[in-house]
Amino acid sequence: MIRGILLDLDKTLVNVLDYVDYCSALRALFKHLGREVNADVPETYWGVCASKAMETLVALSGSVEWDTASNIIEEYEIKGAGASTPMHGLGRFMDEVGKFDKKAIVTLLGPKATKIVIQIHKINVDAVVSRSRDFKPKPYPDQVLQALKLLDIRPSEAVMVGDSEWDEKAAVSAGVCFIGVTNRRPVHHFKSSIAVVEDLHGACEVLRALRKNSLVC
Numbered sequence: 001m002i003r004g005i006l007l008d009l010d011k012t013l014v015n016v017l018d019y020v021d022y023c024s025a026l027r028a029l030f031k032h033l034g035r036e037v038n039a040d041v042p043e044t045y046w047g048v049c050a051s052k053a054m055e056t057l058v059a060l061s062g063s064v065e066w067d068t069a070s071n072i073i074e075e076y077e078i079k080g081a082g083a084s085t086p087m088h089g090l091g092r093f094m095d096e097v098g099k100f101d102k103k104a105i106v107t108l109l110g111p112k113a114t115k116i117v118i119q120i121h122k123i124n125v126d127a128v129v130s131r132s133r134d135f136k137p138k139p140y141p142d143q144v145l146q147a148l149k150l151l152d153i154r155p156s157e158a159v160m161v162g163d164s165e166w167d168e169k170a171a172v173s174a175g176v177c178f179i180g181v182t183n184r185r186p187v188h189h190f191k192s193s194i195a196v197v198e199d200l201h202g203a204c205e206v207l208r209a210l211r212k213n214s215l216v217c
């Protein structure tokens with residue numbers, strides 16, 4: 001039985017991405033690092049700058065350079081967070097999420113930007129796992145596993161909803177079933193989702209089916 005819902009934040013519940021100048025953030029980051037670093041991450045649709053900024057944080061995870069790198073990017077994310085807009089259908093979707101026992105945000109955004117977004121959009125959850133030096137970021141399963149720990153539920157009792165292939169990989173690697181939200185992009189690379197939907201209205205229907213046991217993970 002599904003008891004807990006894990007939610008990606010950016011471009012799943014709220015559009016922050018389109019308000020963050022990730023290209024300037026990336027320039028500042030590369031200037032600081034003095035080099036480009038690479039990581040093996042899934043293909044997704046965030047745009048070159050945002051994708052590379054997040055890939056750089058994945059590559060630097062566990063290194064002494066991570067904190068400063070994350071802070072450089074978060075300066076720009078904080079500016080974008082204040083201008084962020086809800087994804088279509090957020091209110092109805094969160095009403096459905098509220099019918100489950102427990103819910104958590106699992107996001108690649110920095111903690112300060114995450115807090116701003118959650119406050120502005122009045123998102124009510126039991127736990128928040130944002131980007132942190134303590135956990136390897138999505139697409140690794142560590143943030144998802146931390147959310148499960150905070151909610152005190154097993155992977156089989158949770159479902160995650162997210163808009164990116166990074167979310168899917170993190171969820172599935174943690175043993176959590178996944179609902180992919182395409183945001184109507186013509187091409188996506190979701191391959192292990194129990195359902196792939198266009199928007200939060202579609203995700204809401206899948207959660208309802210899970211709640212009524214007409215769909216199982």
Ligand SMILES: [Mg+2]
Pocket residue numbers: 008009010011012162163164
């Ligand atoms: Mg996202």
